[in-house]
Amino acid sequence: MRPHELxxxxxxxxxxxxxxxxIDPVRPVARALITHGHADHARAGHGAVLATAETLGIxxxxxxxxxxxxxxxxxxxxxxxxxxxxxSFHPAGHVLGSAQIAVEAAGIxxxxxxxxxxxxxxTCRAFDPVPCDVFITEATFGLPVFRHxxxxxxxxxxxxxLALFPERCHVIGAYALGKAQRLIALIxxxxxxxxxFVHGAMEKxxxxxxxxxxxxxxxxxxxxxxxxxxxxxxxxxxxxxxxxLWARQLPDPVTAFxxxxxxxxxxxxxxxxxxxxxxxxxxxxxxxxxxxxxxGAPEIWVTHGQEDALVRWCEMNGIRARPLRLxxxxxxxxxxxxxxxxxx
Amino acid sequence: xxxxxxxFAWLLDRLAYEPRRNGKLALxxxxxxxxxxxxxxxxxxAMTGQLRFANAKAGLIxxxxxxxxxxxxxxxxxxxxxxxxxxxxxxxxxxxxxAGHNRPxxxxxxxxxxxxxxxxxxxxxxxxxxxxxxxxxxRWALLKLITGGLRIGVSARLAKTALAALGDLEADDIxxxxxxxxxxxxxxxxxxxxxxxxxxxxxxxxxxxxxLAHPLEDEDFDRLAPADFSAEWKWxxxxxxxxxxxxxxxxxxxRLYTRSGEDISGxxxxxxxxxxxxxxxDGELLIVVDGRVQSFNVLQxxxxxxxxxxxxxAELPAHIRxxxxxxxxxxxxxxxxxxxxxxxxxxxxxxxGAARIDLSPQLSFDRWEALAACRADxxxxxxxxxxxxxxxxxxxxxxxxxxxxxxxxxxxxWKRDPALLDCVLMYAQRGHGKRxxxxxDFTFGCWRADDVLVPVGKAYFGFTDEELAQLDRFVRKNTIxxxxxxxxxxxxxxxGLVLEIAFEGxxxxxxxxxxxxxxxxxxxxxxxxKPPHEADRMQTIETMLxxxxxxxxxxxx
Numbered sequence: 001m002r003p004h005e006l007x008x009x010x011x012x013x014x015x016x017x018x019x020x021x022x023i024d025p026v027r028p029v030a031r032a033l034i035t036h037g038h039a040d041h042a043r044a045g046h047g048a049v050l051a052t053a054e055t056l057g058i059x060x061x062x063x064x065x066x067x068x069x070x071x072x073x074x075x076x077x078x079x080x081x082x083x084x085x086x087x088s089f090h091p092a093g094h095v096l097g098s099a100q101i102a103v104e105a106a107g108i109x110x111x112x113x114x115x116x117x118x119x120x121x122x123t124c125r126a127f128d129p130v131p132c133d134v135f136i137t138e139a140t141f142g143l144p145v146f147r148h149x150x151x152x153x154x155x156x157x158x159x160x161x162l163a164l165f166p167e168r169c170h171v172i173g174a175y176a177l178g179k180a181q182r183l184i185a186l187i188x189x190x191x192x193x194x195x196x197f198v199h200g201a202m203e204k205x206x207x208x209x210x211x212x213x214x215x216x217x218x219x220x221x222x223x224x225x226x227x228x229x230x231x232x233x234x235x236x237x238x239x240x241x242x243x244x245l246w247a248r249q250l251p252d253p254v255t256a257f258x259x260x261x262x263x264x265x266x267x268x269x270x271x272x273x274x275x276x277x278x279x280x281x282x283x284x285x286x287x288x289x290x291x292x293x294x295x296g297a298p299e300i301w302v303t304h305g306q307e308d309a310l311v312r313w314c315e316m317n318g319i320r321a322r323p324l325r326l327x328x329x330x331x332x333x334x335x336x337x338x339x340x341x342x343x344x
Numbered sequence: 345x346x347x348x349x350x351x352f353a354w355l356l357d358r359l360a361y362e363p364r365r366n367g368k369l370a371l372x373x374x375x376x377x378x379x380x381x382x383x384x385x386x387x388x389x390a391m392t393g394q395l396r397f398a399n400a401k402a403g404l405i406x407x408x409x410x411x412x413x414x415x416x417x418x419x420x421x422x423x424x425x426x427x428x429x430x431x432x433x434x435x436x437x438x439x440x441x442x443a444g445h446n447r448p449x450x451x452x453x454x455x456x457x458x459x460x461x462x463x464x465x466x467x468x469x470x471x472x473x474x475x476x477x478x479x480x481x482x483r484w485a486l487l488k489l490i491t492g493g494l495r496i497g498v499s500a501r502l503a504k505t506a507l508a509a510l511g512d513l514e515a516d517d518i519x520x521x522x523x524x525x526x527x528x529x530x531x532x533x534x535x536x537x538x539x540x541x542x543x544x545x546x547x548x549x550x551x552x553x554x555x556l557a558h559p560l561e562d563e564d565f566d567r568l569a570p571a572d573f574s575a576e577w578k579w580x581x582x583x584x585x586x587x588x589x590x591x592x593x594x595x596x597x598x599r600l601y602t603r604s605g606e607d608i609s610g611x612x613x614x615x616x617x618x619x620x621x622x623x624x625x626d627g628e629l630l631i632v633v634d635g636r637v638q639s640f641n642v643l644q645x646x647x648x649x650x651x652x653x654x655x656x657x658a659e660l661p662a663h664i665r666x667x668x669x670x671x672x673x674x675x676x677x678x679x680x681x682x683x684x685x686x687x688x689x690x691x692x693x694x695x696x697g698a699a700r701i702d703l704s705p706q707l708s709f710d711r712w713e714a715l716a717a718c719r720a721d722x723x724x725x726x727x728x729x730x731x732x733x734x735x736x737x738x739x740x741x742x743x744x745x746x747x748x749x750x751x752x753x754x755x756x757x758w759k760r761d762p763a764l765l766d767c768v769l770m771y772a773q774r775g776h777g778k779r780x781x782x783x784x785d786f787t788f789g790c791w792r793a794d795d796v797l798v799p800v801g802k803a804y805f806g807f808t809d810e811e812l813a814q815l816d817r818f819v820r821k822n823t824i825x826x827x828x829x830x831x832x833x834x835x836x837x838x839x840g841l842v843l844e845i846a847f848e849g850x851x852x853x854x855x856x857x858x859x860x861x862x863x864x865x866x867x868x869x870x871x872x873x874k875p876p877h878e879a880d881r882m883q884t885i886e887t888m889l890x891x892x893x894x895x896x897x898x899x900x901x
Contacts, residue, residue: 143420144434144435145421145434145435147434263434264430264781265360265427266780266781268361269361270779276361308420309416312416312420313414316414
């Protein structure tokens with residue numbers, strides 16, 4: 001068996017013929033393995049879903065309990081057999097519950113890493129390198145210009161802006177799943193213990209994180225009446241709400257956005273961001289390269305993002321690599337497209 | 345001691361993210377207040393585009409990064425970021441703990457001084473040493489300084505406004521003395537802060553800020569009285585201010601300025617040398633061959649040149665069609681009403697008799713309808729064969745003084761309606777600067793008789809930010825081919841996107857595959873509703889061209 005007979009791209013997603021299952025399918029299928037809960041990877045309407053307990057929980061929070069006909073919990077590090085294929089889940093360090101998925105048959109192991117990061121994050125399990133024959137890596141930040149700075153420095157930027165403008169509300173756009181909770185945890189780690197105000201769309205996921213053992217401190221939902229009273233406070237909301245009427249009712253807001261894209265000035269300006277915070281839940285260029293070396297796979301498949309540059313780097317370093325053009329994932333938006341958090 | 349380049353870098357970085365004009369002004373004024381001479385003077389020079397480094401250029405930066413990064417990875421990164429300085433600043437290898445990392449960052453004055461005086465061979469090592477010593481923001485600011493064009497949303501005018509706000513001056517006060525002063529402007533800062541006298545402009549031919557017009561809106565006709573206005577053709581050349589006078593040694597100095605104060609005398613020596621008056625006039629720079637004004641496309645051959653050949657000057661001689669006067673000898677006549685200035689101008693032009701300067705005629709009209717008729721048919725309203733070099737009308741209040749900037753209610757421009765064509769989107773390329781990473785440069789085509797699409801032009805403007813995001817999404821979803829940075833977009837009879845293109849003129853061109861070149865094409869509307877096979881055909885363009893040629897062929901010399 002050759003690697004592409006074990007796993008190959010189809011319009012519905014990455015397909016594994018010997019087990020008749022898909023990884024992160026973008027269309028409803030009979031059997032799906034899900035790497036993590038972001039809306040472009042985890043969709044409702046499959047026949048059966050195998051994912052970590054946290055990812056299943058997140059899907060239930062977002063889509064309701066009926067998001068799939070049947071579900072099975074994948075325990076990290078434990079192999080499951082489907083037909084002739086061995087399947088195991090391993091932490092990816094992306095968001096709570098995120099996992100890489102290893103599929104193995106006839107002596108070939110392919111690891112689909114989904115989205116991942118290597119930077120420290122106490123809101124999820126750290127990435128665990130898995131030796132394999134083919135490593136499928138994301139390439140969201142697959143250009144050598146993307147080098148995420150130390151997160152403590154980014155939070156310090158936020159706190160010093162708060163000190164500089166105590167009369168202005170600091171409103172931060174952050175994706176509802178993962179980014180928001182990590183940002184809150186980072187702000188808490190910097191010693192900030194005032195209440196942090198959040199948009200209603202984030203409430204359920206915050207509760208889910210807390211019930212999964214990630215304490216976030218004093219978190220308060222912003223009610224319509226309170227918006228005008230939030231001088232000098234931190235407000236976190238989905239990116240789409242930042243440019244919205246919702247944020248305009250806040251007192252003289254400083255517009256911030258937490259994302260790896262904030263590294264590029266033009267990107268920040270296009271979004272009207274005044275205070276860019278470079279905080280990402282994806283690996284940066286240096287970490288992508290380091291991970292490829294660490295995993296040690298002789299062949300790399302590169303997907304969603306800047307495939308060309310990472311393929312080029314692999315070639316320069318004597319590693320066989322090819323782009324895997326998968327449609328339907330956040331090729332350009334970090335984590336998930338705007339509006340994904342509006343899904344019921 | 346603070347490293348002043350870092351302080352300047354911090355300012356540029358903050359400016360890049362500050363959307364509000366008042367916010368930008370406050371940041372710059374605050375920087376001027378906090379920073380000593382000559383740091384702030386060089387910062388002002390950088391923001392007003394007054395720094396030119398003969399040896400330090402973008403090519404030097406490319407060479408440095410080529411030694412440190414794979415060319416293909418650099419090309420992909422540059423294509424994505426859309427800004428050379430930022431790409432290199434981000435890719436530059438950080439030297440953690442290496443020798444040289446603890447070197448102090450240079451001051452802005454040291455950097456400027458060294459860039460002006462260091463020879464070509466020593467520059468790469470010097471620049472690399474600075475880049476090693478700076479953080480990302482510092483590297484970015486340093487590279488921006490070298491490549492010029494800071495692109496941080498700060499115009500020269502805004503920087504001067506911020507300087508004026510140090511005391512109680514206005515930006516126009518700064519403009520009055522600006523030409524003739526050199527960086528680092530110590531005397532100018534002292535004056536602005538109320539600590540010194542007004543610096544003397546020693547330049548005998550300085551630039552004076554130009555008066556600009558507002559577009560005429562439909563509702564203006566009901567508010568404005570025709571009797572209060574005089575009308576002229578709006579010439580399709582470039583706005584030019586010609587200033588001339590004698591310097592301290594008694595030698596004549598003549599300069600031609602664009603409306604923003606850029607000195608373009610070097611490109612038009614034929615025009616500048618023929619000027620012998622003392623004073624300053626305002627008019628349109630045009631190419632006139634055999635008494636006929638040529639189109640903008642012809643004028644373009646003489647623009648953006650450092651030197652110009654004798655042959656080109658003989659073939660395409662430059663003229664000024666004058667419409668206003670600012671200085672009559674040593675007398676500042678800008679406070680006079682337009683009607684009085686016009687009388688002065690007519691006498692001035694007659695007195696000096698320069699062969700290359702004539703008057704822009706005034707149009708007589710009593711009602712707006714009469715003027716609309718002129719606008720619709722300039723050839724029939726007295727412009728004759730010059731009609732193709734007319735892009736509309738100018739309306740100016742007879743009692744208005746000459747005021748700098750764009751004062752309300754005094755000058756209006758009434759442009760000709762643009763021509764429209766429905767074209768099909770064929771290729772897209774990423775933009776630069778503000779549009780970096782968006783597909784914002786669009787090539788579009790029309791149908792040939794054999795139902796093949798032929799590209800007829802490229803447009804980068806005309807859409808809102810929201811429409812740009814929609815177009816970008818369309819391009820990504822409908823890409824059928826990639827050629828380097830260019831994406832080919834689906835364009836069949838049924839699948840594809842129709843763009844309504846507005847443009848100011850069209851002519852035959854041997855440089856374009858389609859054989860035509862459009863003037864100022866822009867996306868007027870996105871026709872999501874229209875199937876591609878209903879877009880315009882080359883035959884429509886042929887008809888347009890034939891109409892233009894019929895008009896211009898008749899009185900040909």
